[in-house]
């Protein structure tokens with residue numbers, strides 16, 4: 488070993504969980520070392536996930552909106568896409584944020600190390616990079632090493648025509664025919680980006696519905712739009728074989744309802760979920776308990792079964808979302824610094840940043856019915872919202888599930904532009920234990936899409952005046 492270091496708090500992984508944990512611990516006065524195998528800080532979220540995908544989704548949303556103006560009397564010509572400039576724009580955004588995180592680390596005197604971290608024992612890790620091997624001992628360690636794309640066994644992932652979200656975001660070209668394997672969040676977001684940029688997109692989803700975790704009614708406006716944008720959506724279907732051809736195209740055998748068909752695609756994006764990055768940690772040299780699927784078990788204080796080792800974010804399991812990782816990171820840092828904290832939240836919101844956006848949090852109707860949880864549903868259709876009509880978002884909807892006894896909010900779901908922002912009010916209402924009356928008596932600005940949240944509560948209260956609901 489060429490170098491030896493000691494950190495009061497050592498964080499493995501500089502994603503939204505890891506850098507939040509490192510910065511919080513430094514703000515609480517600790518000597519912190521933050522390690523990442525990537526050259527840039529920010530993890531999957533910033534470098535190859537949330538931010539680059541949202542930068543591209545913004546571009547394609549504006550393209551789509553510009554085209555839709557023709558119905559309102561304003562017509563543009565067909566867009567000219569300079570794919571290199573689009574890629575540069577996305578990369579500049581990522582770079583700007585990389586720089587910001589590095590500056591914040593420096594300002595807080597967090598020592599950053601570049602290299603692959605692996606455990607030696609319950610109190611030491613080694614960090615290996617191109618130049619050196621560093622031994623790092625620690626009082627407390629926070630594992631925030633995240634997740635990577637899961638792959639289908641038997642598919643040659645090194646083939647240039649087989650994409651993961653990472654390579655799809657590299658935006659090398661716009662394939663004429665793109666197959667998306669997995670109709671979940673990544674498949675729909677990146678599928679919509681590629682479809683708007685000009686690809687014929689086909690989606691294969693194993694289950695009978697896209698995004699199986701969300702309520703069908705809330706997904707409907709998105710599915711209707713995707714049916715127009717995509718070449719085909721094959722649900723209850725699976726890819727049986729992918730055979731690369733000499734010309735680089737892919738021969739794909741897809742089985743739908745027991746019938747196998749051959750298809751040819753230029754490229755295929757595999758988006759069938761993500762797996763934890765546990766295998767590179769040499770976790771066997773510690774006493775940390777890991778599940779069969781590789782996730783690290785933690786309690787509400789983000790502690791593993793080893794007293795001085797914590798874990799946060801994707802490495803701990805679902806839902807694999809940046810905001811969950813960040814909140815858990817802060818909890819782990821505070822507990823590691825001896826403060827009273829716990830990850831004890833009512834709900835974690837899910838958002839699909841497609842156009843329209845889909846967002847839900849807390850109890851879904853699907854789950855309530857499956858688990859026989861009593862609820863009362865209240866909805867406000869955006870077809871009755873002046874603002875939604877003005878912007879052509881009549882298909883949207885805001886839905887709240889209430890506890891029939893306490894009238895408190897059990898779950899919220901929204902579909903339409905800005906759904907991911909509107910759901911935040913539902914989150915606050917749930918965390919505050921607000922009931923239908925609290926929400927309906929809160930003055931919402933008019934005309935906004937946000938007021939549909941208040942009006943959904945008014946529907947429950949029977950006080951709504953923007954809809955006519957005949958008395959039963």
Ligand code: FAD
Pocket residue numbers: 499500501502503504505522523524525529530531532533535536537538540602603604605631632633634652653673764767768799800801802807808809810811812840
């Ligand atoms: P990560 O962000 O995965 O960071 C882990 C870091 O640890 C990485 O930099 C990795 O290189 C490093 N690392 C791993 N092993 C080691 C090791 N042994 N030594 C050193 N370093 C190591 N979530 C949202 O909430 N909203 C979104 O809009 C969203 N969009 C997404 C879009 C895409 C295409 C993808 C793939 C994901 C998206 N996610 C989104 C999910 C989100 O990116 C993750 O939930 C989040 O990044 C998890 O944060 P984390 O801190 O747990 O780990």
Ligand code: NAI
Pocket residue numbers: 639668669670671672673674676691692693694697698699724725726757758759760761806807808837838839840
């Ligand atoms: P996902 O779990 O959202 O969707 C995967 C889909 O693939 C599921 O619908 C599943 O039924 C299907 N599937 C699995 N195996 C299949 C097979 N062999 N053939 C056909 N379909 C198959 O996973 P995804 O889209 O890869 O995203 C991973 C995670 O990244 C998400 O779960 C989420 O946590 C995070 N993410 C979050 C985003 C956001 O918050 N907006 C955006 C992108 C990713």
